[in-house]
Amino acid sequence: xxxxxxxxxxxxxxxxxxxxxxxxxxxxxxxxxxxxxxxxxxxxxxxxxxxxxxxxxxxxxxxxxxxxxxxxxxxxxxxxxxxxxxxxxxxxxxxxxxxxxxxxxxxxxxxxxxxxxxxxxxxxxxxxxxxxxxxxxxxxxxxxxxxxxxxxxxxxxxxxxxxxxxxxxxxxxxxxxxxxxxxxxxxxxxxxxxxxxxxxxxxxxxxxxxxxxxxxxxxxxxxxxxxxxxxxxxxxxxxxxxxxxxxxxxxxxxxxxxxxxxxxxxxxxxxxxxxxxxxxxxxx
Amino acid sequence: xxxxxxxxxxxxxxxxxxxxxxxxxxxxxxxxxxxxxxxxxxxxxxxxxxxxxxxxxxxxxxxxxxxxxxxxxxxxxxxxxxxxxxxxxxxxxxxxxxxxxxxxxxxxxxxxxxxxxxxxxxxxxxxxxxxxxxxxxxxxxxxxxxxxxxxxxxxxxxxxxxxxxxxxxxxxxxxxxxxxxxxxxxxxxxxxxxxxxxxxxxxxxxxxxxxxxxxxxxxxxxxxxxxxxxxxxxxxxxxxxxxxxxxxxxxxxxxxxxxxxxxxxxxxxxxxxxxxxxxxxxxx
Numbered sequence: 001x002x003x004x005x006x007x008x009x010x011x012x013x014x015x016x017x018x019x020x021x022x023x024x025x026x027x028x029x030x031x032x033x034x035x036x037x038x039x040x041x042x043x044x045x046x047x048x049x050x051x052x053x054x055x056x057x058x059x060x061x062x063x064x065x066x067x068x069x070x071x072x073x074x075x076x077x078x079x080x081x082x083x084x085x086x087x088x089x090x091x092x093x094x095x096x097x098x099x100x101x102x103x104x105x106x107x108x109x110x111x112x113x114x115x116x117x118x119x120x121x122x123x124x125x126x127x128x129x130x131x132x133x134x135x136x137x138x139x140x141x142x143x144x145x146x147x148x149x150x151x152x153x154x155x156x157x158x159x160x161x162x163x164x165x166x167x168x169x170x171x172x173x174x175x176x177x178x179x180x181x182x183x184x185x186x187x188x189x190x191x192x193x194x195x196x197x198x199x200x201x202x203x204x205x206x207x208x209x210x211x212x213x214x215x216x217x218x219x220x221x222x223x224x225x226x227x228x229x230x231x232x233x234x235x236x237x238x239x240x241x242x243x244x245x246x247x248x249x250x251x252x253x254x255x256x257x258x259x260x261x262x263x264x265x266x267x268x269x270x271x272x273x274x275x276x277x278x279x280x281x282x283x284x
Numbered sequence: 285x286x287x288x289x290x291x292x293x294x295x296x297x298x299x300x301x302x303x304x305x306x307x308x309x310x311x312x313x314x315x316x317x318x319x320x321x322x323x324x325x326x327x328x329x330x331x332x333x334x335x336x337x338x339x340x341x342x343x344x345x346x347x348x349x350x351x352x353x354x355x356x357x358x359x360x361x362x363x364x365x366x367x368x369x370x371x372x373x374x375x376x377x378x379x380x381x382x383x384x385x386x387x388x389x390x391x392x393x394x395x396x397x398x399x400x401x402x403x404x405x406x407x408x409x410x411x412x413x414x415x416x417x418x419x420x421x422x423x424x425x426x427x428x429x430x431x432x433x434x435x436x437x438x439x440x441x442x443x444x445x446x447x448x449x450x451x452x453x454x455x456x457x458x459x460x461x462x463x464x465x466x467x468x469x470x471x472x473x474x475x476x477x478x479x480x481x482x483x484x485x486x487x488x489x490x491x492x493x494x495x496x497x498x499x500x501x502x503x504x505x506x507x508x509x510x511x512x513x514x515x516x517x518x519x520x521x522x523x524x525x526x527x528x529x530x531x532x533x534x535x536x537x538x539x540x541x542x543x544x545x546x547x548x549x550x551x552x553x554x555x556x557x558x559x560x561x562x563x564x565x566x567x568x
Contacts, residue, residue: 010424012304015306016305017304017305017306017309018304018305018306018418019304019305020296020301020302020303020304020420021300021301021302021303022299022301022302025301061561062561062562062565062566085420085424085427085428085434086428086432087424087427087428087432087433087434087435088424088427088434088435089435089436089559090435092428092431092432092435093431093432093435093556093557093558093559094435094558094559094561094562095432096431096432096540096554096556097538097556097558097561097562098562100540100556101562105541105542105543105552106540106542106552106553106554107552108550108551108552127543127552132427132428132429132431132432133428134302134420134424134425134427134428135420135424136304136369136418136419136420136424137421137424140294140369140371140372140418140419140420140421141418143369143371143372143416143418144369144370144371144376144416144417144418145416147376147377147380147416148370148371148376148377148379148380148416149371150369150371150372151371151372151373151374151376151377151378152373152442152448153439153440153441153442153456154439154440155437155438155439155440155460155463155465156437156438156439156440157437158436158437162564163559163560163561163563163564164436164560168464171463171464172437172463172464172465174463175459175460175462175463175465176439176459176460176463176465178459179439179455179456179458179459179460180452180455180456181439181456181459181460254381256380256384256390257389258389258390259389259411266392267392268389268390268391268392268411269390270380270390272377272380272381273377274377274378274381275373275377275378275447276447276448277345277346277378277381277447278346278378278381278382278385279447280446280447281346282346
């Protein structure tokens, strides 16, 4: 069994004070850091100076993961770096898939190393120790800024149609809205891909009405952070890009007004989805 | 404006190495820590010794949040402690709702204190500085253990019918399954409430078939952690309780076999939902 671990590390939104110790320790323990250029740039410089770095482009996901597997099989400790949580629209799944394609089996789960010596696993020659280190996903970091939009059932949907047919994305949007889920939208709009978000907003308007609440966060917890919220009728889809995440409230979601009675987040407006405590326990 | 902040802090799954520095700093900066007894017990003892603690029972959510508001209005810095992320089925929303009921407006968002002095907000007498400190939600911590079940669109659903009518919960399960979302289930089963999970499993079997993949994590990252995965046909709902979180895969979710070709997590089996990279970029 390959003894060096392959960490798949989530950096969270990017602010160092939101990086948990386990992720930092994994990065420090690694000889090799592999990731999309933009995410590696979020790391502390002293960490970057003293490790072998493999920077890759945005669409090089397969080669990035294969390089991580190659490195760990030579005995190097590797961190494959993702933003947010490594298990949400990120690299953890692809690493497992590629490992399986190579005929590699995961070693016994971390914390069960004792079993490693047991007869049951003594025959493993090509096992690999993949450890997914969870991080704060973009949807939680962005929600915390907006207020509390995710207090009740929610659905997360990526509008990118690079890997998923638009018909399926549209069906999922329809199902999530019909089920009155709060709808979280990743990758809402790119320079070329603008129609998808417009279509989902049309569907949301039809289901929730003009008074439905919508929030947008761009670059959560990074430089140039933007937080906006408003009624569905007032939302401008051109505000969104690939660095944005959008929250469409459920039928109960409220827009708590700012100090002037408006919807300016900087003046205190917030987006809140009730769980139902007040409805149940208070006659209001 | 009340100058002391009210932090709503997520502890993550409970393991100290998954608590980000921002959460720790908020706890350390607080004179008062308020939370459900079980969550306060997850904190470092030295922190507990030197703060005023307000421990509350599981169903005292409203009084817990009101006590936090009372304390911060007297000028004390307060942390309202939640497990996981404070914005996912936790306390952040209720704090905002109760603050609004009292006629309190949120102060200008953190990082915008300069605006505090502007004419626009000079008239605020009853503003409050609520800061939601995001944490690693249970669904990410549990997914990281199972493998990578959340690599594609997912829906999160609580089966607790204390605050939500069962008809709505059932409809949401139906919509999430029809949309081929990965379905994450919180609060799947209590001592008394057993029928709801059985019903959702029936629906999942009908949509995904017997070979559908399901995973269960109990006490993620805590003592007595349990991780199990199997085919839908083989799942025993009696394994679930209120400390469990369940993942029902989408139609593409795979069960990567363990070293013996079985589904034993401790021997390397994992649950992985493909994003679609291999399908698109490799002729396989």
